[in-house]
Amino acid sequence: MERARHNLFPILVVVAVIVAIWYAAVVYLNAPWQLDIYQRANNTDWTVRQLVVDTMAQDRPVLPAPHQVAVEIWQTTVEKNVTSKRSLVYHTWVTLSATLLGFAIGTVLGVVLAVSIVHSRAMDKSVMPWVIASQTIPILAIAPMIIVVLNAAGLSGLLPKALISTYLSFFPVVVGMVKGLRSSERIQLDLMRTYSASTAQVFWKLRWPSAVPYLFASMKIAVAISLVGAIVGELPTGAVAGLGARLLAGSYYGQTIQIWSALFAAALLAACLVSVVGLANRLVLKRMGTRP
Amino acid sequence: MTRLQRFLALMASLLAAIALALPVGTVGGVDASLRDVPVLILFAVFALVSLLRFCRSVDPWGDGLVMVIGAVGLLSALRTLEMAGAGYWCFVASDWLFAWLFVERLSALRPLHPAVRNAQSLIVPLIFGVWILILWELVTRGSNVPTVLLPPPSMIGERFMASLPILWVDFQQTFLKAVLIGYALGSGSALVVAIAIDRSPFLQRGLLPVGNLVSALPMIGVAPIMVMWFGFDWPSKAAVVVIMTFFPMLVNAIAGLGQSSVMERDLMRTYAAGYWQTLWKLRLPAAAPFIFNALKINSTLALIGAIVAEFFGTPIVGMGFRISTEVGRMNVDMVWAEIAVAALAGSAFFGIVALIERAVTFWHPSVRQ
Structure with a gap:
């Protein structure tokens, strides 16, 4: 808590600087178009003040001002019915459900793989290199194809998107858990041996508890990355629903404010998901009696 | 047995x-x-x-x-x-x-x-x-x-060999232009910024949490905006790559620059080493494992960024363009050939960075035999 307060002022300054740069960029980037409008309307006696105000009130600006984005988010969340197709809450929910499903499958798959890798030398030797190689394949880039193919195979809706998230999120879990399950020290393992503990007992009483902190650290990465997977997975579905669809529709129709508001909704969602995992981490570790 | x-x-x-x-x-x-x-x-x-x-x-x-x-x-x-x-x-x-x-x-x-x-x-x-x-x-x-669902590898291999010229042109457009240029610019500028703000603890305390947050965000979403700003050709893809690679490098480089211990820095002082000498001979080498970690993360991110950005608009060449159009024409074997190129390029890129890492950080416990 002390550290958070210690950092608060610098963070606020940095954020304030970013917002200031943003406003300056709004004026700079939107001015040419605004000047063009003035010229066409034969409006020659414009003032700088008026120009600045007008650049921040365009319908389809090159770069929308922060307050325009804020207003758009407010209008599409609070003032719209949640079930409406124009509500950002609805689109966020569509993305969130795919993210969570993919994250859950990915985490379970990752843990299962990690457990078998730790217990079988053959798995360790043969599968582990491919787990690492699997991530050098740009899956996000081929996500659209996978979605289309799965749709052709009769799988549609939530699952294809979730599978993209799964592919992305199982990796940090495998790597983190393999490290975690092997993090118990030699001396502790030897102690378990002197108790003549079975493999299962060693696993549940020693390996698993010492791997929990690693599990949460990798779940934080996994949940953020599975959100990215869900968003990209929504791009090719013909812009039906979800934050990715909002991005695509916005880019088709030049609705920059819509793009930015979807982007901010995604950012907010990512921050929430990561902090929920962080909170769970702290609660679980407290229950387990780990000192902070 | x-x-x-x-x-x-x-x-x-x-x-x-x-x-x-x-x-x-x-x-x-x-x-x-x-x-x-x-x-x-x-x-x-x-x-x-x-x-x-x-x-x-x-x-x-x-x-x-x-x-x-x-x-x-x-x-x-x-x-x-x-x-x-x-x-x-x-x-x-x-x-x-x-x-x-x-x-x-x-x-x-x-x-x-x-x-x-x-x-x-x-x-x-x-x-x-x-x-x-x-x-x-x-x-x-x-x-x-049905081959539309999943073509056998032999068919993909045949298609791969038969359409090498197209694949090469796409590879040039996406990888040699957008990915490499964006990767160099993004990682390089982040490293420079990290060194610059390393001198100010205030900026570090402010920027590090923000950078951590941003590197967890779905940055790929800026792709349509970049296409709008920089046009359809490769500069817009390079811009997406720059944005995607910037923050992982920034966060890692700042963490890495703090790696050298007080004792080592004191030793440099007793040698009357200046700021730049200390940076070059002590702190950058000490930060190398972190910097290479970011470079490895970025090597995959860059390829992903460039290909996904192409879905939002391209000239009629590029790996992302080819994937999205050939899916539409149900030429799934061509799509898989393109995926094979992406996988090969991604693995080779990662491998090369990892090899350079082994050569540069030969002193690190994880490399030492």
Whole structure:
């Protein structure tokens, strides 16, 4: 808590600087178009003040001002019915459900793989290199194809998107858990041996508890990355629903404010998901009696 | 032999014996006889002979030989068979068990010679990878999976060789222009910024949490905006890559620059080293593991960013463009060929960065032997 307060002022300054740069960029980037409008309307006696105000009130600006984005988010969340197709809450929910499903499958798959890798030398030797190689394949880039193919195979809706998230999120879990399950020290393992503990007992009483902190650290990465997977997975579905669809529709129709508001909704969602995992981490570790 | 190995060996031979009794498949609408698939008979014989292992020891490479004969038999049988039957799938399962047994026995060896150990850690994953490809081929062709859904690897390979010029042009556009330029600019500028703000603890405290937050965000979402700003050609893709690679590098470089201990810095002071000398001779080398970590993360991110950005608008060339149009035309084999290029490029890029890392951070415990 002390550290958070210690950092608060610098963070606020940095954020304030970013917002200031943003406003300056709004004026700079939107001015040419605004000047063009003035010229066409034969409006020659414009003032700088008026120009600045007008650049921040365009319908389809090159770069929308922060307050325009804020207003758009407010209008599409609070003032719209949640079930409406124009509500950002609805689109966020569509993305969130795919993210969570993919994250859950990915985490379970990752843990299962990690457990078998730790217990079988053959798995360790043969599968582990491919787990690492699997991530050098740009899956996000081929996500659209996978979605289309799965749709052709009769799988549609939530699952294809979730599978993209799964592919992305199982990796940090495998790597983190393999490290975690092997993090118990030699001396502790030897102690378990002197108790003549079975493999299962060693696993549940020693390996698993010492791997929990690693599990949460990798779940934080996994949940953020599975959100990215869900968003990209929504791009090719013909812009039906979800934050990715909002991005695509916005880019088709030049609705920059819509793009930015979807982007901010995604950012907010990512921050929430990561902090929920962080909170769970702290609660679980407290229950387990780990000192902070 | 361990219990698992005994079980695997028994099951593998048993399945091969059962397979002999079941219909292997159809040729021209009627059941094929075993005479149509001679290599599979050879495989079955070897599989049964391998049961001798229960009286006397058999070399692991013996299992490897049986596995290879089985794979050759299964692949060649697909030429004659039109539709695979239950016997065929039993052969597949049996051969797969032999492969598992082979890998299990190979990885149980603990060779003393380092060269042999290196070869072992290369061969075992290689067998696994090749088996994935073989299974893919057998399943797609044996059960006549529509090629629109999943083309067999052989078909993808043919398409790959046949359309090398197109693939090369796409590779140039996406990888050599957008990815490499964006990667160099993004990682380079982040490193410079990290060094600059490293001198100010205030900026560090402010920027690090913000950078951490931003690097967890779905930055790929800026792709449509960049396409709007920088046009359809590669600069917009490079811009996306710059944004995606910037924050991982910033966060890692700042963490890395704080790695050198007070004692080491004091030593540099006693040598009367200036700021730049300390930076160049102590702090950057100490930060190298972190910087390379970011470079490795960025190598995949860059490729992803460039390809996804192409979905939002491109000239009529580029890997992302080709993937999205060929999906629309249902030329799935071409899409897979493009994916193969992406996978090869991604792995090679990652591998090269990892090799450079080994050369630069030779002193690090994880590299040292």
